[in-house]
Amino acid sequence: MIKVLELLTGLPAAGKTTWANFFLANGRSSVVHIDVDNFRKRFTGKWFEDKEKESFIKEQVISIIYALFDSDNYHIILNDSAWFINNIDRQQWIKLCKDNDWKIMCTYITTDFAQCVINDQFRERRVSSLIMKEICDRTAMPSPHEGFYQCNFISWENIRNIKDKS
Numbered sequence: 001m002i003k004v005l006e007l008l009t010g011l012p013a014a015g016k017t018t019w020a021n022f023f024l025a026n027g028r029s030s031v032v033h034i035d036v037d038n039f040r041k042r043f044t045g046k047w048f049e050d051k052e053k054e055s056f057i058k059e060q061v062i063s064i065i066y067a068l069f070d071s072d073n074y075h076i077i078l079n080d081s082a083w084f085i086n087n088i089d090r091q092q093w094i095k096l097c098k099d100n101d102w103k104i105m106c107t108y109i110t111t112d113f114a115q116c117v118i119n120d121q122f123r124e125r126r127v128s129s130l131i132m133k134e135i136c137d138r139t140a141m142p143s144p145h146e147g148f149y150q151c152n153f154i155s156w157e158n159i160r161n162i163k164d165k166s
Helices: 016-026 036-044 054-070 087-099 113-120 129-138 156-165
Strands: 004-009 031-035 075-079 103-109 150-154
Touching (some): 004 016, 004 087, 016 031, 016 075, 016 103, 016 156, 031 036, 031 054, 036 075, 054 075, 087 103, 113 129
Parallel strands (some): 004 075, 004 103, 031 075, 103 150
């Protein structure tokens, strides 16, 4: 069975979790969604990056990925705004997958900065517009040329349609 790690990325409040939940509700039973912010909250008490603990959190997530792939899960959606925002950040995940003979794909939620700022006002885990701008400035669109076998681009309109139906 092919094992797939899907990096789900985009700005904070772009609709990543909405997309993952929709995919899970309408997908196969062997799909698992890992929201990195939940790990941050659990280990640091904060929703956002804690530079001192970030490598520990990443090690925990990687351990869970190995365990899930060992237990017959074949599609893991890894959801984060900070870890996959540019080619340099994504290369370690691409290497991890190639080293383990896993497929890697990337789904990028293309919601623009202004819409994310508006969306953020309605979320529990709010992000300051300064942090969001910093993430926006560091973000680069993924490309299959980086080593992904597939790249998906999901628009805000698609996310809004999902929200309207739920």
